Amino acid sequence: MPDDISTEKPTPEIAASEIVETIPSALIILDRYLNITSANRAFYQTFRTSPGDTEGSQIYELGNRQWDIPALRTLLESVIPHRASVEGFEVEHDFPTIGRRTMLVNARKIFSPGAHDGSILLAIEDVSEERAARAESKNLWRLTQSIVDTIRDPLVVLEDDMTIVTASKAFLTMFGITAAATRGRRLADLGQHQWDVPALRHLMEKVLPENKPIESFEIEDDFPGLGRRVFNLNARKISQPGNHASRMLLVFEDITDRKQRERDALSLANEISHRIKNNLQIVVGLIAYEVNFTAAPCVPGYRAMQARIGAIAQLYDLISHSSHGRAIDVGDYLREIARTMRASLLGDTSGIVIEIAAEALDIDPERAVPFGLLVNELATNAIKHAFPGGSGKIVLSVERAGDQIELSVADDGIGMTKSDMAKSQENRGSDYVAIFVRQLGGTIVPTPVTEAGTVVRIRLPFLLVPPDRAAPLAA
Numbered sequence: 001m002p003d004d005i006s007t008e009k010p011t012p013e014i015a016a017s018e019i020v021e022t023i024p025s026a027l028i029i030l031d032r033y034l035n036i037t038s039a040n041r042a043f044y045q046t047f048r049t050s051p052g053d054t055e056g057s058q059i060y061e062l063g064n065r066q067w068d069i070p071a072l073r074t075l076l077e078s079v080i081p082h083r084a085s086v087e088g089f090e091v092e093h094d095f096p097t098i099g100r101r102t103m104l105v106n107a108r109k110i111f112s113p114g115a116h117d118g119s120i121l122l123a124i125e126d127v128s129e130e131r132a133a134r135a136e137s138k139n140l141w142r143l144t145q146s147i148v149d150t151i152r153d154p155l156v157v158l159e160d161d162m163t164i165v166t167a168s169k170a171f172l173t174m175f176g177i178t179a180a181a182t183r184g185r186r187l188a189d190l191g192q193h194q195w196d197v198p199a200l201r202h203l204m205e206k207v208l209p210e211n212k213p214i215e216s217f218e219i220e221d222d223f224p225g226l227g228r229r230v231f232n233l234n235a236r237k238i239s240q241p242g243n244h245a246s247r248m249l250l251v252f253e254d255i256t257d258r259k260q261r262e263r264d265a266l267s268l269a270n271e272i273s274h275r276i277k278n279n280l281q282i283v284v285g286l287i288a289y290e291v292n293f294t295a296a297p298c299v300p301g302y303r304a305m306q307a308r309i310g311a312i313a314q315l316y317d318l319i320s321h322s323s324h325g326r327a328i329d330v331g332d333y334l335r336e337i338a339r340t341m342r343a344s345l346l347g348d349t350s351g352i353v354i355e356i357a358a359e360a361l362d363i364d365p366e367r368a369v370p371f372g373l374l375v376n377e378l379a380t381n382a383i384k385h386a387f388p389g390g391s392g393k394i395v396l397s398v399e400r401a402g403d404q405i406e407l408s409v410a411d412d413g414i415g416m417t418k419s420d421m422a423k424s425q426e427n428r429g430s431d432y433v434a435i436f437v438r439q440l441g442g443t444i445v446p447t448p449v450t451e452a453g454t455v456v457r458i459r460l461p462f463l464l465v466p467p468d469r470a471a472p473l474a475a
Contacts, residue, residue: 026124029110034059034076037119046126048097069093075107080120084109090127101128154252157238162186162204165247174254176225187250194221200233207235207248218255230259273319280313288344303345304380310340311372319365328368331358334396337375345383351391352383358398361405367440371407371460374436378409378456381433386413386454401459406445410455 026043028036035058044050049062059076060068071091079086085108092102104125111118154171156164167182175191188196197219206212213236220230232253239246287306291299314336318328338354346352363371375396382394395410437444437458445457 023123026126028054028059028122028124030059030076030120030122032118032120034120036062043124046098046124047095064096066093066095066097072105075105076120080107080109101126102131103127151251153254156182156187156250158187158204158248158250160246160248162188162201162248171252174226174252175223191224194223195219204235204248204250207237211237213237220259228256229254230256270319273316277313277316280309280316284310284313284344300384306344307341307376307380308373310344311337311376312369314340315365315368315372327362328365330361330363330398331356333363333368333372334358334375334398337372338379338396341376341379341383345380351389352387353393354379355393355395356397357395359400361398361400370436370439374433374440374458375407375409377432377436382409382411382413382454386411386415388414403461405460406457407442407460408455408457410453412453415452415454 021040023040024042026040026046028039028043031037035056036054039054054062069091075086075089087106089105089107090102091105094100104127106123108121109118110121151168152170154168154174156167156171159165163184163186164182167179172179182190188201200217200219203214203217207214215234217233218230219233223229232255233250235248235250237246238249284306287302291302294302315333318332318336334356338356341354379394379396386392392411392413397408399406440460442458442460445459447455447457
């Protein structure tokens with residue numbers, strides 16, 4: 001065996017000493033008289049002392065008797081003699097060298113082989129910052145709870161798994177539950193599971209990971225003790241600086257009364273629209289009656305007037321049946337106009353067909369009347385002039401064109417020559433078209449004149465809105 005390799009095994013005392021030095025917590029060993037026999041480097045660094053000032057001294061006399069602490073005396077003289085170990089004994093004290101600190105002490109009796117008198121091993125961990133952070137967190141939480149309780153609208157704070165951290169007094173009062181009954185429970189489990197709504201759950205799952213707030217999510221249900229209620233829900237992520245954990249703030253706004261007022265107003269508006277439609281239908285009926293007794297040259301004029309008033313009546317009919325307010329689906333409106341024109345101008349035996357091609361857009365009711373009259377005039381002109389043979393097809397279409405809307409009325413009739421176009425500019429129908437285009441703030445798009453069908457295109461800004469009832473397309 002090579003001479004330079006030692007075969008000696010470390011003594012238990014040396015091995016224990018090395019282990020003690022590698023432990024980051026402060027460690028000291030006391031004999032049965034509570035004299036310090038040894039300490040590790042962490043102890044000397046923490047309490048700013050040296051082995052010469054420490055070893056051999058009784059622990060109470062260490063330094064300027066800063067270790068003469070009643071709580072420590074209780075541990076060493078009353079607890080340790082009757083127990084082999086103590087875990088997590090907390091000592092808070094003003095240490096002259098390091099100030100007021102909170103120490104967590106773990107004590108254990110240790111015995112050397114063959115020795116009858118044991119020693120005491122003390123492991124001392126400085127938990128001052130942790131305790132201070134915990135106290136600060138509690139104070140911050142009390143402040144947060146105070147703020148939460150001052151807000152009039154009911155609200156809850158949720159963990160990322162949708163369990164309730166806390167609920168405001170307004171929430172507890174409104175839903176007749178206690179704080180203990182809500183804390184730690186999932187929102188979907190409250191009451192009779194009124195909040196267990198798939199759409200809401202889907203939205204809330206996006207708030208924390210994607211940081212997307214929920215704005216005015218509406219939920220209506222029967223709530224125990226409250227009856228039928230409507231709530232607007234708003235949610236957003238909240239986080240504390242320096243803390244990676246995030247929570248969700250969910251606010252409940254009771255809009256039941258407001259919703260009822262809106263429904264009452266909508267019901268009243270629909271009722272008024274229904275009555276206006278009925279009155280206009282009476283006028284249409286009177287005109288139809290007069291046609292039977294008027295001179296032949298006057299009949300087309302009566303029929304045209306009947307179609308115009310019928311177009312307006314159909315608008316109010318659609319409004320009276322609308323379930324989302326006054327906005328009207330433009331496709332439905334065009335179909336009703338076409339139906340009225342078939343009844344007043346074409347009849348059941350006509351070979352002229354009117355088709356509709358419209359994007360999913362809603363018409364602004366403020367401009368729906370001139371819009372309907374414009375469509376009526378263009379279609380009437382096509383019916384009068386495009387089909388001398390008595391058969392053909394007219395297509396009414398509306399589509400987006402950038403930030404505008406394009407209305408087109410196309411037929412597959414005989415077309416128009418330049419002289420026909422010049423004559424058409426002088427007739428009354430064209431005057432009406434120009435008036436309605438001007439009222440709508442639109443422009444007529446130049447279209448090549450052909451002898452195979454006619455297409456009239458009109459650009460109409462600010463007229464239509466998307467079907468979600470958003471703001472007009474142009475500002």
